[in-house]
Amino acid sequence: MTTWQDFEHEAPDLAPLVRARFEANKHHVLATLxxxxxxxxxxxxxxxxxxxxxxxxxxxxVKALDLRRDGRFALHSNPGDETxxxxxxxVSGTAVEITDPAELAAxxxxxxxxxxxxxxxxxxxxxxxxxxTVEGDRLVIRSWRPGEQVRVFERT
Numbered sequence: 415m416t417t418w419q420d421f422e423h424e425a426p427d428l429a430p431l432v433r434a435r436f437e438a439n440k441h442h443v444l445a446t447l448x449x450x451x452x453x454x455x456x457x458x459x460x461x462x463x464x465x466x467x468x469x470x471x472x473x474x475x476v477k478a479l480d481l482r483r484d485g486r487f488a489l490h491s492n493p494g495d496e497t498x499x500x501x502x503x504x505v506s507g508t509a510v511e512i513t514d515p516a517e518l519a520a521x522x523x524x525x526x527x528x529x530x531x532x533x534x535x536x537x538x539x540x541x542x543x544x545x546x547t548v549e550g551d552r553l554v555i556r557s558w559r560p561g562e563q564v565r566v567f568e569r570t
Contacts, residue, residue, distance in 0.1 A: 419465035435503035439492035446480035463524040473532035481509040507541035
């Protein structure tokens with residue numbers, strides 16, 4: 415299991431830049447896997463709760479049912495305006511549903527407001543984090559995986 419906090423520890427220069435992309439806008443895009451294996455994309459909001467990056471979902475929503483069946487996900491930050499001045503962030507890995515009552519209580523306690531009704535909550539365990547930026551005439555791609563150093567690729 416890898417937490418967001420693990421990512422912050424292993425990639426202290428990259429983590430705040432990626433987090434800023436997810437905090438800059440409320441709505442992001444989550445990709446899950448349908449029962450058939452085909453991708454499904456859904457809008458979602460994220461929260462940083464304790465050591466974790468999390469998402470919540472209305473109870474019974476198809477994205478939640480997808481994640482219960484197969485926890486693999488990809489999350490794409492809202493890039494903001496067309497300039498992409500602060501980059502484009504992506505996180506992929508495994509979503510784990512939070513079901514323990516004590517963990518759910520802690521999760522609810524850290525939210526800006528409690529969920530309005532029954533819900534699902536998932537801890538997102540990052541398996542890869544990528545930030546793509548445009549710097550001058552270069553496309554700069556910073557990529558991290560658990561236990562590895564940040565790799566940087568540049569394209570002109």
